[in-house]
Amino acid sequence: MSRAGGVAWSAHRLDAAEVAGSNPARPTLIIAEKNDAAKRIAFALDRSYKKLALEGVPVYVGSWNSTKFYVIPARGHLYTLKTDVGDLSLFPVLDVEWVPLEDDRYVIKLLEVMKKLLRESEQVVIACDYDIEGETIGFNIVKYNGGFEKVVKRAKFSTLTVEELKHSFNSLLTRDKWLMADAGRTRHYIDFMWGISLSRLLMEEVRRGTGKRLSLSIGRVQGPTLIEIYNRESEINSYVPKPYWKFKVIGEIKGEELELSGPNLRSLEEVQRAKELKGKIGKVTFFDKSMEEIKPPYPFNLSDLQKEVYRLFGIQPWESLAILEKLYLRALISYPRTSSQKLPPAINYKSILTKLGQRYKETANISRSYPVEGPMDDPAHPAIYPTGELQPLSGTEFKLYDLVARRFIGTFYRNAKVAKKYIKVRADVFDLEADGAALVDRGWLEVYPFKEIREKSIPDASVGDKVLIKDVKVELTYTKPPSRYTPSSLLEWMESNEIGTKATRADIIKTLYKRGYIKGNRIEITELGFSVARYFSFSQIITLEMTRKLENSLENIEFGKAHPSYVLGESARFLIEELKNVKHSEEMVELTRKYLAAGTGESFGKCPVCGKGELILHISQAGKRYLKCNVCGASAPLPRKGKLVPAKKNCSYCGWPMIKRGGWVFCPNPECPSSKIKSA
Amino acid sequence: MGVLSEPGVPKQQNKKCVVCGSYSEEGLLCFKHRTAAKSLTEGYKYWKEAFNISFNEYLKEVRKRPETGVWVKEVIDYIVASNDLSIISE
Known part of the structure; x- marks a missing residue:
């Protein structure tokens, strides 16, 4: 691997004592994912750490357990995939390799500094985010800079608090297999090969039809997502409403009035018969009273939190993720990219609740020793929780922090209690019914008031009681087309169909916007998006089933159930097979022509x-x-x-x-x- | 490594949607209007049951509704203008 434009290493800039170290042991190099995380790690390990600037690259130096350490921050991915197959009409592209981000001069300098520090170090600790992407970032840096000749360890932490970081560095993980990195690198390979091959197919199809080299792209997960939006758009545009009548009556039982709902009416004959109920007597056929206990909502995982933030504040999923990452880097909340709805005791509930008590007086009223948890788990991280550290916050940062903190406290609260009633009345041929609800104990709603319990009062009754039908209301109504997706509901669709990952779904939606395939908060497909989706829907190349199958295979790598080379081979076979079956679409070309004209x-x-x-x-x-x-x-x-x-x-x-x-x-x-x- | 070796399908003449003039892969209608015409055919039985109306009255009523999809409205406009119901049986 060659690197153009590399910088000369200025060894003299390093203090001799810093390089050789006054410690007998050779130093440890710690690779963090971002600068803020690097700073926090250095601070946790040695409060009197020093910051150096080597070739403009920040490096934090200190001592931990009598061993010198350097913490160097990456800047997300420093390596990317590239192919030498430059001819855009050639595909599938299966020949790809990892290369440094050569266009970025800072990255070149950063890698030079990393290489130098790696040479000097005894061991390397990958302290990037503990997930697939984080491990891929760290693994690539170590692999392509000769780091695996050293002792390589992994730091696992879910918060950037001093306590947890110290604990993590006192119990570093050793690895025979880097399964998360294997899964991440394979995902990158597959996404790159599919993305570039399908995009070239698309561009070639347009070029042959229109004579133009239009820059178009589509990805393995973007494809089925766009097709789903296209299917929804098609349903809306070809929707024919159906007429029906909503049917309600005002009844009187033991001198008390109540509103009962009847079945939807489908014809004018039914409407006439319903209207004739007025003045007649019905009979109670069923009555029930019960006390419903509503458990606190589960702790947040990323998807649940993104949906809640969108529902309450209208903040897009990718914006909420960016804010959550900031809160994580300030050690205010735990790592947000998690699927888990569980909070293990190891996070120390009591300590967190005590600290939160300074801001949230509601912590005094908790009644559970253990939080309510949901079924979803994540081997890498617990659900999102506040660390208990308090810092002044404002605006959206505060809104999201407050939501996480309140949800966390709420999981320790007692259930909310709702007194429910249900009544069923038979009148002529119609079954009429009504529900009643009264909140008798707000429970967790005291601390997490973001859910609404609709209260409605209805009288008590007994089976056989007479009900006078005082009035009948029928209202002509029409069925409505399905709603347009919002970024939040689309995220939910992706999640329920198991495509993409918790970390990538929001970005995939954002990419569809950026490419001009979709627009608006209530998502509409553009002419271009329609052409692209129509083409892939027509040619059946990127189906939901295929995408889901690949996702499962990638997950199997992470859990050691499949070998990366097997999954890569399987993916390449799929791709070659699919491309063989491509159907040409004149319709797509014509749609693209229209798009170009518009x-x-x-x-x-x-x-x-x-x-x-x-x-x-x-x-x-x-x-x-x-x-x-x-x-x-x-x-x-x-x-x-x-x-x-x-x-x-x-x-x-x-x-x-x-x-x-x-x-x-x-x-x-x-x-x-x-x-x-x-x-x- | 392969190259898409098949030449592109030559543009077939006279395969235009009668509603919008776009290319149609099959029949008289493009994908959009074929889907819309199918919905329109299927929807009639509900309106007939509700109001006992003729197909022409049905078209008029559906055209007025804001819930009706734009492709359906385009199909109705074509039928009304051309008095050609053949596309409904497509």
């Missing part, structure tokens, strides 16, 4: 000319790119090549939205005074 739908910002429209990216029949306002028609040419993204700022000369291509930020307005200044 503009890509991708907005680059508000039009500065009319102030009302959006500047939409268009591609002309000749393949030229330009922006055009969808209201006033103002337009501006764009470079023909290169990926264009909004720079998220406006030109200080003319107010047009700036555009970024690679490292170049420019104003697209041909009349912009800035271009005249430059040419002058």
Whole structure:
């Protein structure tokens, strides 16, 4: 593996004592996933740690158990997959390899520093997040920098508190097999091979139909997700409502009124018969009273928390994950990427509740020694819980923290109690019924008031009691099409269909937005998204079943039940087989033509000319790119090549939205005074 | 490593959807309007049961409803304009 543009190592910058160490033992290199985590680890191990800047890379140095350590933060993945198969018409692409992120100069410097420190160290500790991605990040750094010649250990922790980090470094894990890294690396291989092969197939299909090389992409998990949105869109667009009548009566029993619901009525004859009930007498055929106890909701796993945050605050799943990660890095909550709904005693409930008591007085009223737990488990991490550390928070960070803290406290609370009643009345041919509910003990709702219990009062009755039908209400109604997906309900769909992982699902949805395949909070598929989904739905290449099968195989690697090479081989066979069966779709090509004519739908910002429209990216029949306002028609040419993204700022000369291509930020307005200044 | 060796299917003439003019893989309707026409056919029995109305009255009522899908409305507009019910039996 070669690295272009590597930096020269400046050994002199290191204090000699720091490098050689005053300790007899050679140092330990600790690889953290992010800078904040690195700092916390260093602080937990040695409060008087020092921060060095080696070639601009932060490295934290200290001593732990009489051994010098360096903590160096990665910056997420430092390695990526690449293929040398450059011809875009060639697929499937099965020949891929891991390479450093060579476009990123900081990463090159970081890897140089890591390599140097690795050489000097006696042992390496991978202290990245304890999950598939974290282990893949750490494993790749060690593997491609000769780290496996050293003793390599793994730190396992779910919070960044001093106590847990110390405990983790006192009981480091040794590994014969890096199963999580195997699973992660295999997932990356498979996603890359499928993604690049299917995207090339898609682009080739469009190129042969339209003569244009349109940059399109689709992934192994994105595909079935997009197809599901497309199926929903098709259901909505081809929906025919069905008429029916809602039927309610006002009855009187022992002098008390109550509203009873009847069955939905399907015809005018039924409506007529229902109306004739007025003034008649019905009889109670069933009456029941019971006390329902409602247990506290389960501790949060990531999906449940993302759904709850969206329901309560309208925050998108990927935004909530980003906020949760910040809270985790500040040691306020445990690791958020978890499927677990369990809270093991090892987290020390009492200590956390005592600390939380300073902010949440409700902790004084807990009644359980052990929390209520859900059925889902995760071998890597417990459910999300507050660490008990308190820091000033505001805005959305506070909202999410508060939700996690209240949910945690709530799991130790007594059940809520609801007194329920149910009555059934027979009148003519109709069975009428009513439910009553009264909250008698708020229980956990005192601390977690985010659930609503609908209360309704109905009188007591006995079987055989007479009910006078005082009034009949019928209302003509029409069935409604299925609701559009929201990011939250789509996440739920992905979860129930077992595609993607807890860590990737939100990002997959975000990618569908970024690629212009879907839009809006109540998700609508765009023309382009429709074409792509229609094509893959028609050609049956990426089915839900196939995606789920691969997910299961990947999970088997993590649990040592399948070998990565077997799963990779199986995936490659699938891919080759599927591509053999590709059906060409003229319909897709035509849809793409329409899409090209209508503009890509991708907005680059508000039009500065009319102030009302959006500047939409268009591609002309000749393949030229330009922006055009969808209201006033103002337009501006764009470079023909290169990926264009909004720079998220406006030109200080003319107010047009700036555009970024690679490292170049420019104003697209041909009349912009800035271009005249430059040419002058 | 393979190359998609089959040449693309040449564009077939006269395979246009009678409703929108888009390419149709089969028959008189494209995928969208074929799906919509099927729903329209299936939906009639519920309206007939509810109001005992004719098919033409049914089309008029369904066209007015905000819940009705846009593809269905396009099919109804075509039927009303062309007086051609043949696409319903597609």
